[in-house]
Amino acid sequence: MSKNIYFTPGPTQLFYTVEGHIKSALKDDIGSISHRSKAFEKVFAEARENLTELLGLSQGHEIYFTSSANEIWERIIQNLVAHRSHHFSNGSFAKKFYSFAKDYQKDSILTESGPGKPFEDLSIAEGSELISCTLNETSIGYTFPIQDIYDLKAKHPDKLVAVDGVSAFPCIPFDFSKVDTAYFSVQKSFGLPSGLGVWILNKACVEKAEQLEANGQITGSYHKLSELRKHGAKNQTPETPNTLGIYLLGKVAKDMIDRGVKNIQNETIYKSTLLYQTLENHPDFNPFIENKEHRSKTVVVSECKNGSAEVIERFKKKGWILGSGYSSFKADHIRIANFPMHSKEQIEQLCDYFNQG
Amino acid sequence: MSKNIYFTPGPTQLFYTVEGHIKSALKDDIGSISHRSKAFEKVFAEARENLTELLGLSQGHEIYFTSSANEIWERIIQNLVAHRSHHFSNGSFAKKFYSFAKDYQKDSILTESGPGKPFEDLSIAEGSELISCTLNETSIGYTFPIQDIYDLKAKHPDKLVAVDGVSAFPCIPFDFSKVDTAYFSVQKSFGLPSGLGVWILNKACVEKAEQLEANGQITGSYHKLSELRKHGAKNQTPETPNTLGIYLLGKVAKDMIDRGVKNIQNETIYKSTLLYQTLENHPDFNPFIENKEHRSKTVVVSECKNGSAEVIERFKKKGWILGSGYSSFKADHIRIANFPMHSKEQIEQLCDYFNQG
Numbered sequence: 001m002s003k004n005i006y007f008t009p010g011p012t013q014l015f016y017t018v019e020g021h022i023k024s025a026l027k028d029d030i031g032s033i034s035h036r037s038k039a040f041e042k043v044f045a046e047a048r049e050n051l052t053e054l055l056g057l058s059q060g061h062e063i064y065f066t067s068s069a070n071e072i073w074e075r076i077i078q079n080l081v082a083h084r085s086h087h088f089s090n091g092s093f094a095k096k097f098y099s100f101a102k103d104y105q106k107d108s109i110l111t112e113s114g115p116g117k118p119f120e121d122l123s124i125a126e127g128s129e130l131i132s133c134t135l136n137e138t139s140i141g142y143t144f145p146i147q148d149i150y151d152l153k154a155k156h157p158d159k160l161v162a163v164d165g166v167s168a169f170p171c172i173p174f175d176f177s178k179v180d181t182a183y184f185s186v187q188k189s190f191g192l193p194s195g196l197g198v199w200i201l202n203k204a205c206v207e208k209a210e211q212l213e214a215n216g217q218i219t220g221s222y223h224k225l226s227e228l229r230k231h232g233a234k235n236q237t238p239e240t241p242n243t244l245g246i247y248l249l250g251k252v253a254k255d256m257i258d259r260g261v262k263n264i265q266n267e268t269i270y271k272s273t274l275l276y277q278t279l280e281n282h283p284d285f286n287p288f289i290e291n292k293e294h295r296s297k298t299v300v301v302s303e304c305k306n307g308s309a310e311v312i313e314r315f316k317k318k319g320w321i322l323g324s325g326y327s328s329f330k331a332d333h334i335r336i337a338n339f340p341m342h343s344k345e346q347i348e349q350l351c352d353y354f355n356q357g
Numbered sequence: 358m359s360k361n362i363y364f365t366p367g368p369t370q371l372f373y374t375v376e377g378h379i380k381s382a383l384k385d386d387i388g389s390i391s392h393r394s395k396a397f398e399k400v401f402a403e404a405r406e407n408l409t410e411l412l413g414l415s416q417g418h419e420i421y422f423t424s425s426a427n428e429i430w431e432r433i434i435q436n437l438v439a440h441r442s443h444h445f446s447n448g449s450f451a452k453k454f455y456s457f458a459k460d461y462q463k464d465s466i467l468t469e470s471g472p473g474k475p476f477e478d479l480s481i482a483e484g485s486e487l488i489s490c491t492l493n494e495t496s497i498g499y500t501f502p503i504q505d506i507y508d509l510k511a512k513h514p515d516k517l518v519a520v521d522g523v524s525a526f527p528c529i530p531f532d533f534s535k536v537d538t539a540y541f542s543v544q545k546s547f548g549l550p551s552g553l554g555v556w557i558l559n560k561a562c563v564e565k566a567e568q569l570e571a572n573g574q575i576t577g578s579y580h581k582l583s584e585l586r587k588h589g590a591k592n593q594t595p596e597t598p599n600t601l602g603i604y605l606l607g608k609v610a611k612d613m614i615d616r617g618v619k620n621i622q623n624e625t626i627y628k629s630t631l632l633y634q635t636l637e638n639h640p641d642f643n644p645f646i647e648n649k650e651h652r653s654k655t656v657v658v659s660e661c662k663n664g665s666a667e668v669i670e671r672f673k674k675k676g677w678i679l680g681s682g683y684s685s686f687k688a689d690h691i692r693i694a695n696f697p698m699h700s701k702e703q704i705e706q707l708c709d710y711f712n713q714g
Contacts (some may be wrong), residue, residue: 002386004386004389006389010597011388011390011600014389021668027359029363031549032368033368035368067598067599068424068596070579070595071579073578074518101577103578103581105575187388193599193600193601194599195553195597195599195601196552218461220431221430221456221461222425222431222457239426240367240425240427240552242550242551242552243552244551284364294685298590318575
């Protein structure tokens with residue numbers, strides 16, 4: 001790897017062990033094995049088992065692999081929504097999921113607060129079958145209060161609650177039993193090459209998809225939930241998947257288990273505290289999310305008094321790649337990823353350098 | 358890599374240079390770069406340019422990347438068919454594409470001949486908007502006569518002709534200007550890790566998709582053709598894609614250009630001739646496709662008098678991994694891939710070993 005360290009919010013710095021695992025994969029012919037072989041089934045089962053342990057999932061949870069979190073948005077709309085989903089959005093990614101529902105001509109509802117602003121009203125539109133919350137809005141670094149998500153489910157037990165955990169899992173403790181489906185892509189907190197999404201769902205999702213399919217709804221083709229489940233029961237996939245990606249995910253999940261998920265989560269808190277303190281105390285920076293409770297611990301976003309370009313360029317000279325603001329905030333924000341592969345020492349050095357400039 | 362040589366029809370032996378390119382990718386941070394960066398755009402543009410040269414595409418052709426050929430089947434049905442597609446099938450993969458059309462509740466038509474049998478009737482059902490031909494049916498090693506494909510288009514200029522080129526391109530010469538869309542996945546003839554599909558299409562496809570979208574048809578979400586085109590115009594993708602896969606494809610396409618596509622195609626003929634001769638002359642084997650004109654040059658399929666298991670096991674001891682028969686033919690057929698990474702020497706050794714047993 002180069003000497004750069006990527007603090008971009010994803011794709012980002014690869015997890016320490018990825019290079020070694022890629023070498024093992026080549027040695028073990030992971031790029032050549034048939035996706036209908038026992039060798040593949042072992043890779044698939046290991047990834048599932050390690051994710052189950054790392055994320056604290058229960059027996060009732062099922063895990064499927066797609067090509068991206070974008071694809072999971074699409075599959076959720078196709079498989080879990082007949083008429084209406086309700087989306088909470090204060091950033092670009094949550095809104096993009098809503099736009100997928102509209103693409104599929106659902107009568108979906110959007111509750112929008114300003115960018116990064118908390119939601120004042122968590123009421124759900126009548127007839128909604130699914131509620132979507134974005135745990136960590138990567139575009140502006142907003143954390144949806146976790147208790148609010150649990151409360152939404154408790155208040156609406158008849159509706160499915162879907163959680164976008166992109167850039168949050170496994171750094172943020174989360175009780176998956178309190179929602180129905182959650183998902184993420186691997187190029188964020190897991191520090192893996194992009195091209196894989198992980199979809200976690202419970203029995204209620206399965207039943208909903210079965211009901212929609214029985215009712216004649218188009219639920220997709222190779223990646224409709226019933227196909228994913230049919231092949232997944234054999235630890236296989238409907239199509240030839242990103243086998244190398246699934247292999248690497250399983251290995252890195254194991255490495256994270258060995259390191260201790262609690263350690264990872266505690267370090268995440270320490271490092272994010274340091275980052276926010278540094279930015280708050282600096283005259284040129286200001287954390288974008290005002291309320292500390294809503295500040296993302298994994299994607300730290302700051303306004304830049306003199307624009308983002310100068311800061312990004314200055315850090316780049318040190319080999320530290322910061323993220324620019326997302327979309328319309330490109331020129332005004334910096335985004336700093338605080339993932340498990342960003343060590344305490346690296347974050348401390350980063351903060352020191354902020355304090356020097 | 359291990360000492361095994363994979364003659365499986367895909368995933369298969371990795372192309373010679375893949376390991377080296379993966380090392381370069383790690384060195385150049387391909388797993389970490391943003392999919393909105395100039396560095397990514399360069400990767401994307403290179404892959405497109407090299408494929409354009411390798412496959413002899415023209416200015417009018419557009420190239421997009423999906424996660425698999427399965428996904429391209431789905432996107433074709435969503436974006437290019439309002440009511441009816443017409444599918445020619447004499448093997449599992451062509452039939453699977455047809456089943457996707459039915460999943461999307463199209464009034465599609467299937468012309469089915471027996472497994473691997475030639476099509477006696479190439480007439481097209483009235484109202485068909487798209488005709489699907491499988492150039493190389495990987496499941497049973499059948500080649501759809503290329504002139505028949507060109508003739509179908511010439512006879513039906515108002516319909517789109519779609520060609521499944523999985524396991525054929527770039528080993529089989531093909532004039533892409535004589536059809537409307539063609540596609541393949543990279544884990545076959547390109548010898549790459551799976552998780553990427555390549556979709557080639559012309560202006561007529563673009564116009565059809567625009568018309569369907571204007572008519573209010575659901576054409577998908579992040580990977581509807583209009584989204585692929587919007588981002589593709591900037592050499593970007595709608596979602597965070599399999600960047601490593603796109604990078605490796607571009608590099609291997611360049612390596613194939615340097616080796617000479619004509620050389621690759623000529624070697625394919627030489628090696629397949631040798632394989633078929635060997636199997637024909639052996640008392641225990643019999644090429645599954647009777648008519649020589651219809652025999653696939655890249656996936657050689659043979660019946661095995663004593664079943665496939667014993668042969669596969671015998672070759673495995675030498676480190677040569679043969680493919681079993683597909684699905685219901687698993688126990689009776691072997692499949693031998695004849696791709697650019699399977700050298701003349703390897704195929705000659707393989708044939709020698711057949712002759713010894």
